[in-house]
Amino acid sequence: MSCTEIFYISPTVGASGAIYGVLVAYAFCFPNAQLAFIFIPVPVAAKYFVPAIILLDLLSGVTGFSIFGSNVAHFAHVGGGVVGFLLMLLFGRSERRR
Numbered sequence: 001m002s003c004t005e006i007f008y009i010s011p012t013v014g015a016s017g018a019i020y021g022v023l024v025a026y027a028f029c030f031p032n033a034q035l036a037f038i039f040i041p042v043p044v045a046a047k048y049f050v051p052a053i054i055l056l057d058l059l060s061g062v063t064g065f066s067i068f069g070s071n072v073a074h075f076a077h078v079g080g081g082v083v084g085f086l087l088m089l090l091f092g093r094s095e096r097r098r
Contacts (some may be wrong), residue, residue, distance in 0.1 A: 015075040019056075021084025023050050030086055054081050 023054075026033070027050035034043035054077070061074030062064045 009050035017073070017080025017083075020054070020077045021087070024054070024081040024084040025088040026050075028085070040065075050081075054078060 027046040031045065031047035033046045033047050036043045057074045059076040061078065066074065067073050
């Protein structure tokens with residue numbers, strides 16, 4: 001096996017959990033902002049859109065059935081959303097004190 005073949009079979013790491021954290025913080029800061037999912041051309045308020053995709057990932061992680069394909073870390077998405085929420089609360093409170 002050559003050196004280049006080793007790189008092709010190594011697992012990949014994404015930043016989708018961090019993106020979910022940013023989405024959750026955005027939804028709490030701007031709940032009425034309109035977001036559009038790339039496959040659904042109708043804009044939806046962030047306060048409805050973000051909980052729906054978090055619940056979809058939670059359901060996909062629990063059941064094992066995924067509409068996004070295989071090898072998706074659904075619990076990493078949910079964990080990223082939880083961490084984004086906690087960081088938003090932590091840093092939001094420190095900003096209010098100043």
